[in-house]
Amino acid sequence: MNDKEMLNAYKTRLEDYLDKLPITGAPEQLREAMRYSLLNGGKRLRGCLLLAACELGGGDAEAALPFAAALEMIHAYSLIHDDLPAMDNDTMRRGKPTNHVVFGEALAILAGDALLTHAVEIMAASGHPKAFHAMGEIIRAAGVGGMLAGQTLDVMNEGAEPDIALVKEIHKGKTAALLTAPLTAGLILAGAEERLVEAGRAYGFHLGMAFQIVDDLLDLEGDPALMGKTLGKDQEEGKLTWPACVGVELARKDAETHIHQAVEALAPFGEKAAFLRALALSTLHRAQ
């Protein structure tokens, strides 16, 4: 399999798992609202990274599926809440109306809460011998020192003067945290030694930073038809973005630097890391 086929194989496996999740005990309306955002054709980057990291560490990807699914649930919850009228007030995502547009605000808030809670539930129920340790990594990444720190700084600083230190903090929390957790959690599930988990952490961090800088650039210069969402909103809402601080050219260079650092971090894995290396390099050219 080439890299693209491998990514598609991980994605198909994960989507199949997500689609079959019973979400036991949920009232029908809640299950429907959760599934609407969970199964909306995203890239599954976080989940696929976890499966790839687990196999890179010599682990069983099948047993890691609940953790890959949990990451996708946490990502989906964060997008539902982020899109709410009181937050970014987005009405379209990946070419479809956002959750609150379809189900109303009340159910959208609950569906977000439920996806976060269910993520923990399926990890707790996985029976994986490393479940507790891997879950700790994932929940810390989603927590007040990770994703929620980034979201808060993002929301609270709309309209603020461009400040690269602050943007770094926002991107680190909002994006890099949840792209780092799949690496560390996947390697932990595989029983990989500490130095390899830390190499994975460095890769995930730099990949995440590059990913968000490219996202900022695409919001400025992307093709709305390809992106499936409203573009130019960052500027309109006075969001702090990387290109707003350093300019488009330097932002592109910074994204490249982070990608090279991500690739360098993979050195301890040698040839086995070819897939993650290719995936990092492809980030620079996504949706373009």
Add this chain to the structure above:
Amino acid sequence: MNDKEMLNAYKTRLEDYLDKLPITGAPEQLREAMRYSLLNGGKRLRGCLLLAACELGGGDAEAALPFAAALEMIHAYSLIHDDLPAMDNDTMRRGKPTNHVVFGEALAILAGDALLTHAVEIMAASGHPKAFHAMGEIIRAAGVGGMLAGQTLDVMNEGAEPDIALVKEIHKGKTAALLTAPLTAGLILAGAEERLVEAGRAYGFHLGMAFQIVDDLLDLEGDPALMGKTLGKDQEEGKLTWPACVGVELARKDAETHIHQAVEALAPFGEKAAFLRALALSTLHRAQ
């Protein structure tokens, strides 16, 4: 110590623990919004029940504090989201403006998300040998088959015809689930045998049902000054309540029946359960 002093001792210990929680890594505004709702002078019933259940099972209440705190965080998050304009639109709680009135809707949504996430984080970081099992009980109670099922049915059925079967489902999820989890989790942390955990589960369920029926009655007949919140809102918003289905007299009787079933469930614990027995009986007379 008499029962009231014992409850106060648990409460003081828990409040002290909550007040000193560092909430590491959180941006200042997020920490402030979280603490505003976490430290707002609630009864701490869920947390105190967990500490009492742990001691009833012969365990160490000190080591159980992160789990008692986690329950209070989950309760606080559910109230913040429940009070939002898109949900119950409440502006006062326990005599103070609600979270979104003080911090704005965006930060209130994030503070709720953060309290839920941080609850899991502190349980995962507790290092307690029974952490994973106890956490599973707590997160299931907060999940799509527990609290979130109740919240969804509650929100989705405003204005519906009174239906006692539906109200039972709502109360079971919305209130009883999070009053059952402290019993099962506390006993699990103590290493109590299965049949005692199940006795605790029955106690918590009946206590929770009685508690919510009394709550419905207080909303109809309580003293707003004593309750610290707007009363009569259930009726105004067309909420499904127990007295709306069966009348005030029968509702009072049903609450008594649940309390007697709660007390009966404590039989396997014998004399040691005096505190939980007294606490159940006091539920019938709260805030009156």
